[in-house]
Amino acid sequence: MPRIALTMHPSDNVTTLMDGRLDQASTHDGLLLKTSVPFGHKVALRAIAAGEAVVKYGVTIGVATTAISPGEHVHVHNCS
């Protein structure tokens, strides 16, 4: 069973994983992602370049500090 991922706004470039099925590597929408991303954490919906805005709720919540690939975990290690 793929993971539940909720995207808050059409212009978002991240989606939020809302379940604890950490062994799954895809979402309902077919996005491939790494396993073990915890409940409530974000993954990139598409490639995000270093310095590009990270958008959730349709607003810029931070800036990518390194290049982020689709499906990659987005958090304090690559976004500030």
Added chain:
Amino acid sequence: MSTTAAELPGFEAYVRSDGRVGVRNHLALVSTVALSNRTAELAAAAFDARRAVSTPPTLLVRGEFQRGLQATDAELLNRILTQLVLHPNIGAAVVLCHDRRAAQVWRRRVAGCGKAVEVLAVMDSQGVQRAVDLAVEALLRLEPELHRATRKTCALSSLTFALECGGSDASSALCANPAIGRFVDSVVAQGARVIVSETAEFIGGEAVVRSQSVSAEVADAIIARIGATEARMAGDGDHYRGVNPTAENIEAGLTTLTEKTMGAMCKIGTSRFEGCLAFGETPSKPGLYFMDTPFFSPCSITGMVAAGAQMTLFAMGVFNPSGNPLAPTIKVCGNPDTLQHWHDGIDVALADMIEGHIKLDTAAQRLQRVIMNVANGALTHTERWGEGQFIVPRMLPAF
């Protein structure tokens, strides 16, 4: 909006002499300075061992309240403590001061307030045990006063709600905060007062404030307070990641303060700000208000409760024990893991929103049922555990 003003039911509560409504009838013991805290604790325990079964446990109001504060901080502390003594959830109160002069000032302050209040000074007694005994005797004298209050049917419009969130995570933005927001919309339409605070958690939410204020002046006032807080944080030279968002927010997946802010703001629903309040300032008319407070929730809740809030609606992601002993704190949570492990501390469970099993209206109705039960006297988990603190902020160094 599924819940119209006409549909919201009434509840049975205590109408005070100033016309305000209490959802609790506490006998309070208020220690005005940290020096008298231990006397107050001993007196509360001794009274609780003797009180009638129908008398609720003594509500102990105490904090690390200091002497030697600079004028503005001293005025704020006195104002907040006075407002707490006069709070409608308190039926009668003993105010315990350390020295006689403070007691004289307090007697003048509460004279003619229409509530049974006795003021004592620890230094008026001779001996530690005698000081405790005098406070117990005052509580015993006030106990019958408490039982003179009777419940009458009240409308939700007579209430002020404090909104709070703690342990925020992604579920807070999807479940607890939006459900509170939907309830807020219905209760504001009904004529209640609602206060939201924690200025730092509005950083990044200025556009929402702009679009959800009744006037440009109100929006400007709120945004000025947000800007002042942001400037203080930047000017301090410290890193605020790990402070806010807190370590547990980051562990739960929130990356930046703006991300946290956007979730927190869901709890105002579609309502518009009527005004911008200072810490502890009472809303002058019905509607939604912003209060400028520190973000530590026991402190921000103290400000909203001092302003008259009789109940606190607390959105939670990961568990947070914060609350206020005076205004019942209703814990609302949508994180399935938190609900599984901390169910003995949560009043409203909303995890079924995540998989789309229930809609926002159903969630808001579930929340409203609990609010009505609590308004009618049902105890919240924070009351059952005796959780909650009183914290008055201090802006300047003490002398």
